[in-house]
Amino acid sequence: MSFKVLSSTVAAAVDKELMSTVGFSIDQLMELAGLSVAQAVYKTYPPSTHNKVLVICGPGNNGGDGLVASRHLKLFGYTPTVYYPKHKSSNVLFNNLLTQLKTFKIDVLQNELSNSELKSLINENDQIIDAIFGFSFHPPLRSPFDTIIEHLKQVETSKPITCVDCPTGWDVDKGPNIADLVDAKYILNPSSLVSLTAPKPGSKFFKGNYHYLGGRFISKEMAQKWDIDIPNYPGVDQVVRLNI
Numbered sequence: 548m549s550f551k552v553l554s555s556t557v558a559a560a561v562d563k564e565l566m567s568t569v570g571f572s573i574d575q576l577m578e579l580a581g582l583s584v585a586q587a588v589y590k591t592y593p594p595s596t597h598n599k600v601l602v603i604c605g606p607g608n609n610g611g612d613g614l615v616a617s618r619h620l621k622l623f624g625y626t627p628t629v630y631y632p633k634h635k636s637s638n639v640l641f642n643n644l645l646t647q648l649k650t651f652k653i654d655v656l657q658n659e660l661s662n663s664e665l666k667s668l669i670n671e672n673d674q675i676i677d678a679i680f681g682f683s684f685h686p687p688l689r690s691p692f693d694t695i696i697e698h699l700k701q702v703e704t705s706k707p708i709t710c711v712d713c714p715t716g717w718d719v720d721k722g723p724n725i726a727d728l729v730d731a732k733y734i735l736n737p738s739s740l741v742s743l744t745a746p747k748p749g750s751k752f753f754k755g756n757y758h759y760l761g762g763r764f765i766s767k768e769m770a771q772k773w774d775i776d777i778p779n780y781p782g783v784d785q786v787v788r789l790n791i
């Protein structure tokens with residue numbers, strides 16, 4: 548399926564409009580984004596075969612999507628573990644999401660892990676969700692996320708990795724072709740990608756098996772205004788597969 552893309556600048560502007568004139572709060576959008584991610588994971592790597600999920604969350608809203616997805620994954624029958632090394636403790640939304648995870652008895656690791664601890668954590672899980680950075684990321688990666696991506700690269704051919712909105716480390720608009728900026732050891736090749744609202748330009752370079760669109764919160768009128776393609780979501784699903 549061919550699709551129109553949304554640059555990082557336009558994606559941020561659409562986000563702003565959703566949370567102003569359209570009347571959404573960030574909590575609502577993040578809930579729908581996180582639910583989309585959990586549904587995409589369920590469709591691709593179900594709990595019967597990939598029960599243990601490591602969800603790696605960054606400090607911004609991409610990380611927030613990961614926190615929400617973890618709660619839904621638990622309800623869907625998975626055993627999620629969250630690695631969240633850069634929590635902004637002054638943010639009420641993220642604090643509330645963490646309280647929910649605690650109530651749901653989901654393990655959240657907030658201290659930075661050593662290389663060997665990180666390696667073991669990755670090895671003991673059946674699949675990984677990259678909710679580190681989304682459309683506000685600008686290369687190069689800073690610590691500790693550079694090391695995390697290096698570790699993920701070592702398992703990318705043997706373990707499913709689902710990236711939220713953009714593979715972390717890729718330039719959102721230019722994709723992975725940024726040899727002038729970034730060492731290849733930081734360029735992930737994930738098996739699955741869940742684009743939110745609309746795919747970002749970098750996603751044209753995605754070679755994995757599963758590309759979903761989620762974030763089902765754009766009206767027809769808004770899609771027309773911003774020249775966004777909204778494919779037909781099947782029934783009540785929060786995701787639609789783009790690369791069939």
Ligand SMILES: NC(=O)C1=CN([C@@H]2O[C@H](COP(=O)(O)OP(=O)(O)OC[C@H]3O[C@@H](n4cnc5c(N)ncnc54)[C@H](OP(=O)(O)O)[C@@H]3O)[C@@H](O)[C@H]2O)[C@H](O)CC1
Pocket residue numbers: 561562565576577580605606607608609610611612679680681682683684685686687688689690692711712713743744762
């Ligand atoms: N409408 C939608 O589609 C919605 C999408 N959502 C999700 O939100 C993200 C975008 O979230 P945002 O908070 O704007 O940004 P990120 O999560 O991508 O990243 C912000 C943090 O990342 C830090 N950062 C940026 N570059 C680097 C780097 N090279 N190394 C380390 N850290 C970096 C940045 O720190 P600064 O100090 O640079 O400010 C931020 O802390 C979108 O992609 C979706 O996943 C919403 O959930 C719902 C609506």
Ligand SMILES: [K+]
Pocket residue numbers: 609677678679680681710711712713714715
């Ligand atoms: K990501």
